[in-house]
Amino acid sequence: MEQKNITGFEKEYDIKQHPSIKGLQIIEGKNNFPISWLNQQGYCEYQLYLEYMKGIETAPTVAMTHGSEIHQQLEDIFKQDATPATFEEAVEASKEKASMSRECFVISPSYGIRGYIDEIWMKPDEIVIIDDKPGRTPYNSTMNQVRAYCLAYKDMTGDERKIKGALRERGTENLFWIEIFTPEIEKEIRFTIERMQGLFDGTKPFIPTKNPRKCKSCRFNDDCEHAK
Structure with a gap:
């Protein structure tokens, strides 16, 4: 497959920072959160409250630092042989000839989500969206993250090709893990995203995990009143 280094987009968006929630943006008049937050939400919603609403800062874990280093190494290697292209050019060209891209930014103002896909394969007959994770276990939280990438890609392109989401061992x-992004799965992830939007607009409460093992290993353990 050809390697495409996506350099930007033809469309521009009206973007503002949320006045009180760190990391939340207001894009085209709607709250817009990073898709990676779905992974955190699946682990413990209260983490989102502590980090982004209360503004509690913690040092990155060893796993987080190691993951960032690997991402950067792969990105640097990829760029050495990749051809620059806008997102729209890459999507259109892939209808005739397969290509792959890394750190592909997708955004959906209508659903209020945005994020960087670790790797995307654009083939004439299908799109494969890949997220790299440590280990080999497909947790619901990591699957939801990939599903949201699929939703954002579909919404911003209107692409009628089959879309697949996948998790890859870093x-x-x-x-x-790999699945076809069906209408049923799309409905499920839209429901989860709507819940996330409710957390940020104050219509839904942040629910802490009931798993004491998660609490024990949580980096917000010292600052959480729900810690067990």
């Missing part, structure tokens, strides 16, 4: 070629 640093390997092992796709340990």
